[in-house]
Amino acid sequence: MNPLLTFLVVLIGLYGLSTSKNIIKSVFCVTITEAGVILLFLNLGNLEGGSIPIFAEGLVNIVDPLPQALMITTIVIGSTVTALALMLCIKIFHHYGSVEWDVVLRDGGEE
């Protein structure tokens, strides 16, 4: 299987980002894009029939631990950045009474 197929997830996220009318949906499209990148990185270190990178008795054929270590960072930061973005959505809803891009952009332009 071609590892570039993980870019499909990234492209789905980008498509959603450019078409979604709702701000919360846009936030989750960013999350989907991030999931595609995580899949790509984990693919890079994958070995057919490989074992986990934790030492035990008679361990051979360890998968690449470096992408996994990098992706821990991405997952943790991604979750908190999503939390921050959703908090911004709450503020936007309190200010404009809506989380639709159209309404927010129109009302924001008048002020």
Add this chain to the structure above:
Amino acid sequence: MKKVLALVFVLVLGALIMNHLNDNNLFAGFGDAMLENRVSQSYIDRDATENNDGVVFDESLDLESGAANTVTAIVADYRSFDTLGEVTVLFISSFGVALLLGQSKKRIALEFKPNFMLKIGSRALFAVILMTGVFVSIHGHLTPGGGFPGGAMIASSMLLLYLADDEFRAKMRGFKILESVMGVFYIILGLAGLMITGFFLENFLDNGALGTLFSAGMIPIVYIIIGLKVGSEISSVIDHFLSEEGA
């Protein structure tokens, strides 16, 4: 019209990616990563700075990094400075959530009235989940997991209490103090490494035998610090999400 344009854009981007990245050796196929040519092999053999005699489970003493879990060895030992930056990003985003919402006195009311059994049962489950989180944090150098998933488990036990008890409100001041103290401890640990070995966040404790609980030098300490810090940060984010907007 907008959707068609977006589809065309995405398809063109996909075709470009397929054309330009498919025909070189940048990405190995699914399941045939060549570790011999990568820096990862030195992390697995623990010979990033010098040669050693090979890693033997339960016997190897004084390795470069004594954690059985290689991912942990990279995150909390080889690239610990990176993790310090990551923890800083976590702190900034939880600080941003707190700053956006402001101090709020009231929490969101539940749609239902929790009965006695739900309250007591959720408290029993809270203890189990909290213990699992602490366990995962402490055993980060031996088993999958570590400080970040452990911290998320600690925060999820707080979330359970919030969802099952309509009067529960955690003492956020305690969490904020815990978070700051843990951040300071991490820096102090790094400075101690600087004083003793000459490198920031360098391991200065005995590595022990690979695979035992008291091994891997300061990796368990770092992961306990990270677990408590992440747990208190995510708990404070949860608290802010579940409290009403302060006037």
